[in-house]
Amino acid sequence: MQALSPTQIDYLTQLRHELHRRPELSGEEAETAKRIITELTALNPDRIWTNLGGHGVAAEFKGHAPGPTVMLRCELDGLPIHEQSNLPYKSQVEGKGHLCGHDGHMVCMLGVAMALETRPASGRVILLFQPAEETGAGAKAVIKDQSWPEIRPDYAFAYHNVPGRPLGEIGLRPGPGNCASRGMQILLTGKSSHAAAPEDGISPAGPMARLMTSLGALGHGTIDADDFALSTLTHAKLGEPSFGIAPADGELRVTLRTMTNDRMDSLIAEALAHVEHEKGQLKVDVRWHDVFRSVINDPEATAIARDVAVDLGFAVNDMATPMRWSEDFGRIGDDGAKAAMLYIGSGENQPQLHNPDYDFPDALLPIVTDQFCGIVARLLGPPKP
Numbered sequence: 001m002q003a004l005s006p007t008q009i010d011y012l013t014q015l016r017h018e019l020h021r022r023p024e025l026s027g028e029e030a031e032t033a034k035r036i037i038t039e040l041t042a043l044n045p046d047r048i049w050t051n052l053g054g055h056g057v058a059a060e061f062k063g064h065a066p067g068p069t070v071m072l073r074c075e076l077d078g079l080p081i082h083e084q085s086n087l088p089y090k091s092q093v094e095g096k097g098h099l100c101g102h103d104g105h106m107v108c109m110l111g112v113a114m115a116l117e118t119r120p121a122s123g124r125v126i127l128l129f130q131p132a133e134e135t136g137a138g139a140k141a142v143i144k145d146q147s148w149p150e151i152r153p154d155y156a157f158a159y160h161n162v163p164g165r166p167l168g169e170i171g172l173r174p175g176p177g178n179c180a181s182r183g184m185q186i187l188l189t190g191k192s193s194h195a196a197a198p199e200d201g202i203s204p205a206g207p208m209a210r211l212m213t214s215l216g217a218l219g220h221g222t223i224d225a226d227d228f229a230l231s232t233l234t235h236a237k238l239g240e241p242s243f244g245i246a247p248a249d250g251e252l253r254v255t256l257r258t259m260t261n262d263r264m265d266s267l268i269a270e271a272l273a274h275v276e277h278e279k280g281q282l283k284v285d286v287r288w289h290d291v292f293r294s295v296i297n298d299p300e301a302t303a304i305a306r307d308v309a310v311d312l313g314f315a316v317n318d319m320a321t322p323m324r325w326s327e328d329f330g331r332i333g334d335d336g337a338k339a340a341m342l343y344i345g346s347g348e349n350q351p352q353l354h355n356p357d358y359d360f361p362d363a364l365l366p367i368v369t370d371q372f373c374g375i376v377a378r379l380l381g382p383p384k385p
Contacts, residue, residue, distance in 0.1 A: 003115075003366070003369075003370060003373075004111055004114060004115065004365075004366055004369055008111070008114055009111075009365055009366055012107045012108075012110060012111050012365055013107075013362045013365065015039070015107050015110070016103050016104055016106075016107045016360065016362065016365075017088075017089035018035075018089070019032065019035065019098065019103040019106060019107070020087075020089050020090070020091065020098045020103045020359075020360075021089050021090070021091060021092045022091075022092065022093060023077075023078025023079070023091055023093055023096045023097055023098045023103070024076070024077065024078060024093075024096070025077060025078060025079070025080055025096060025134075026077040026131065026132035026133070026134045026135040026137065026138065027054055027055075027077075027131065027132050027135070027137070028055075028077075029054070029055040029076040029077055029131050029132075030055050032055070032076050032077075032106075033050070033055040033056070033057050033076060033129070033131075036057050036076070036106065036110070036129050037050060037057055039110050039113075040057070040059045040110070040113060040127075043059075043110075043113045043114060043116070043117065044117070045059040045060055045061050045113065045116075045127075046060045046061060046062045046124075047059070047060040048060075049147050049150070049151065052128075052130075052131075052141075052142050052145050052147060052148075053130070053131060053132070053138060053139075053140075053141030053142035053143070053144065053145045054131040054132060054138070054141055055076060055131045056076070056128065056129060056130050056131045056138065056141075056142050056145070057076075057128075057129040058126055058127065058128045058129070058147075058151050059113060059126070059127045060124055060125070060126055060151070061113070061116040061119060061120075061124060061125040061127070062119060062124045063119050063120040063121055063122040063123045063124055063125075063380050063381070064119060064120075064121055064122065065121060065122040065123075066122060066123070067120075067121075067122030067123025067124070067380055067381075068122075068123045068153075068154035068155060068379060068380070069123060069124050069125075069126060069151075069152070069153045069154050069155070070123060070124070070125050070126070070153060070154070070155045070156075070157070070375070070376055070379050070380060071125075071126040071127075071128055071151070071153035071155065071156040071157070071332070071337065072109055072112060072125065072126070072127050072128070072156075072157055072158070072372050072375075072376075073109075073127075073128040073130055073156060073157070073158040073329060073332065074102070074105035074106050074108065074109045074127075074128070074129055074130065074158065075102040075105055075106070075129075075130050075131075075133040075134075075138070076102065076106065076129050076130065076131050076132075076133075077102060077131060077132055077133055077134050077138070078091075078096050078097055078098045078099070078100070078102065078103075078134075079096065079097055079098070079099050079100055079134060079354060080095060080096060081095075081096070081097050081099050081354060081356055082094070082095050082096075082097065082356060083096075083097035083099060083356055083357075084356035084357050085356075085357050085359065087359060097356070098360070099353070099354055099355065099356065099358045100134070100353050100354060100358070101160070101161045101346070101353070101358070101360040102133070103360055104161065104360030104361075104362075104364060104365070105159070105160075105161075105360075106129060107365060108159075108364070108365055108368040108369055108372070109127050109129065109372070111365060111366075111368075111369035112125075112127065112369055112372050112373055112376070113127055115369065115373045116376075118383035119383060120376055120377065120380035120381055120382070120383055121380060121381025121382060121383070122380050122381050123379070123380040123381075124380075125376055125380070126151050126153060128142070128151070130142055133327070133328055133329075135289075135290050136182075136290045136291050136292040136326065136328045137328075138328060139328040139329060139330075139331040139332055140328070140331055143331060143332070143335055152335070152336075152337070153332070153337045154337060154338065155301055155304075155337060155338045155339070155379060156301075156329075156332045156333065156337040156338070156339040156340075157301065157305065157339070157340055157341075157342065157372065157375055158327075158329045158332075158339075158341050158342070159341065159342035159343070159344050159368065159371075159372075160327065160341070160342075160343060160344070161344055161345075161346035161353075161360060161361075161364060162323075162343045162344060162345050162346060163346050163347060163350040163351060163352050163353060163358070164345075164347075164348060164350070164352070165317065165343070165344075165345030165346070165347075165348065166315060166345045166347075166348055167345055167346060167347045167348075167361060167363060167364065167367075168314055168315065168344065168345060168363075168364065168367040169314070169315040169316070169317050169344065169345035170305070170306075170309040170314050170315065170316050170317065170342060170343075170344055170345075170371065171316075171317040171319050171342065171343030171344065171345065172297075172302050172305055172306050172309075172316065172317070172318060172319065172340070172342060172343070173297060173302070173318070173319040173320075173321075173322060173343075174297050174298070174299040174302040174303070175296060175297060175299075175322075176259050176260060176294055176295070176296055176297075176322045177295040177296070177297045177319075177322050177323065177327075177340075177341045177343070178292075178294065178295035178322060178323045178325060178326055178327040178329075178330065178341065179223075179228075179230075179257050179258060179259055179292075179294060179322060179323065179324055179325065179326055180257070180258050180259070180260065180261050180263075180264040180292055180293055180294040180326065180330075181255060181256060181257040181258075181264075181290070181292045181325075181326040182255070182256055182264070182268075182288055182289070182290060182291040182292065183234075183253060183254075183255055183256075183288065183289035183290045183291075184252075184253070184254045184255070184256055184268075184271060184286065184287075184288060185251065185252075185253050185286070185287040185288070185289060186211070186251065186252040186253075186254070186275060186284065186285075186286055187249075187250075187251055187284070187285040187286075187287070188204035188207060188208065188249065188250040188251070188252075188279070188282045188283070188284055189204075189248065189249055189282060189283040189284075189285075190202030190203055190204050190247075190248045190249070190281065190282045190283075191248050192239075192245055192246060192247060192248035193245075193246045194244065194245070194246065195242075195243060195244050195245055195246050197246075198246040201246045201247075201248065202248070202280075202281050202282060203246050203247055203248070204238065204247065204248075204249065204250035204282055205238055205247060205250070207250075207278040207279060207280060207282060208236065208238060208250045208252060210278055211252060211274060211275065211278055212233055212236060212252065214274045214278075215231050215233065215252070215254050215271055215274055216231055216232070216233055216254075217231075218231040218256075218267060218270055218271060218274075219231045219232075219257075223259065223321045223322060223324060224259075224320065224321045224322075225259070226259060226260055226262075226263060227263060228258060228259040228263065229256070229257070229258050229263060229267045230255075230256075230257040230258075230324070231254055231255070231256055231257075231267070231271065232254065232255045232257070233252065233253075233254055234253045234254065234255055235251070235252070235253035236250075236251070236252050236253075237250065237251045238250045254271070256268065256271060257324065257326070258294070259294065259322060260294055261293055261294050264294070272286065292326035292327065292328050292330070293328070293330040293331055293334060294330055295322075295326075295327050295329055295330035295333065295339075295341050296330060296333055296334075297333075297339065297340045297341055298333065298337075298338040298339055298340055300338055301338040301339060301340035302340045304340075304375060304378055304379065305340050305342055305371075305375055306318075307378065308371060308374035308375050308378055309371060309374075311374065312370055312371065312374055314367070314371065315345075317343070317345070319343065323343065325353070327341060329341055342371070344364065344367070344368060344371070346360070346361050346364060347361055
């Protein structure tokens with residue numbers, strides 16, 4: 001696997017711009033998947049799987065001898081955010097944008113596929129283009145897919161670009177790397193009444209007000225401690241816009257976040273106890289959304305990625321604390337793979353992820369490709385013609 005040529009880098013850059021123009025949301029990535037399949041087919045993998053867990057795609061590149069399976073994973077989906085930029089390749093889909101960098105992640109893995117024209121000495125490489133990462137549903141669906149046993153890896157690696165860090169810096173952290181999180185939707189149903197006779201109804205107003213305070217107070221601890229918890233109120237709705245009706249219905253949405261999966265279990269129990277304490281005569285329905293497990297980076301896989309970064313001369317950030325944001329890559333590690341997430345700097349002055357003016361930096365393409373090709377060579381041996 002040799003470094004990409006300037007011509008290949010230019011092609012990948014233009015491809016990223018093409019993908020950036022046509023973002024698709026989680027679970028809707030059909031056209032993006034078709035484009036990836038076209039690109040992969042031209043690079044002659046040994047096998048391609050499609051429709052994995054929805055619109056997921058995987059490609060297999062076999063080495064010259066038996067050995068472990070190394071998976072490199074990226075994401076297909078964009079975000080329901082209106083892009084605000086003057087880029088010539090800005091999103092052409094109203095209200096949708098590649099404002100997390102998954103367009104860049106995809107083309108980096110296609111760069112690895114280009115380099116895999118010369119296969120490794122042993123084992124096999126699986127490139128996974130995963131759907132629905134932004135909702136936390138994609139990795140779970142891929143693992144449940146009937147084809148998963150055929151592609152299940154021994155080692156798995158992924159990365160996310162990180163604004164605010166130097167371009168190309170390789171961030172690594174064994175153990176917890178990304179927080180667990182989930183959305184808690186609380187639906188409260190009582191009985192409406194005339195606003196002149198609120199006592200004849202059952203209003204969720206009081207319980208909602210108290211829950212808005214008590215649930216928000218559940219967060220405590222520092223990000224590097226096992227007891228870290230954060231409970232963030234993200235939405236509240238009480239009744240309908242009116243002056244004559246005492247409300248019957250209310251809704252709260254809260255995001256729960258913890259460093260570990262065990263702490264998430266206890267935070268859920270605490271939140272449910274508060275709801276139970278406040279509900280009174282109200283009917284309550286609690287629903288869960290966007291469920292992410294904590295990403296727990298395997299020490300061996302993390303050390304391999306670090307050694308490769310050092311050998312390539314990249315700056316390394318041995319991270320003291322995990323990321324607060326979530327990533328559903330953790331489920332692949334839960335399934336038994338020695339998995340590691342890399343956190344690669346995308347520029348100290350770059351807009352934050354999910355900002356309306358965010359754009360993946362094209363200068364990362366050769367850096368990321370070299371890093372992941374290096375991981376493959378370290379685990380499966382140097383390429384053979």
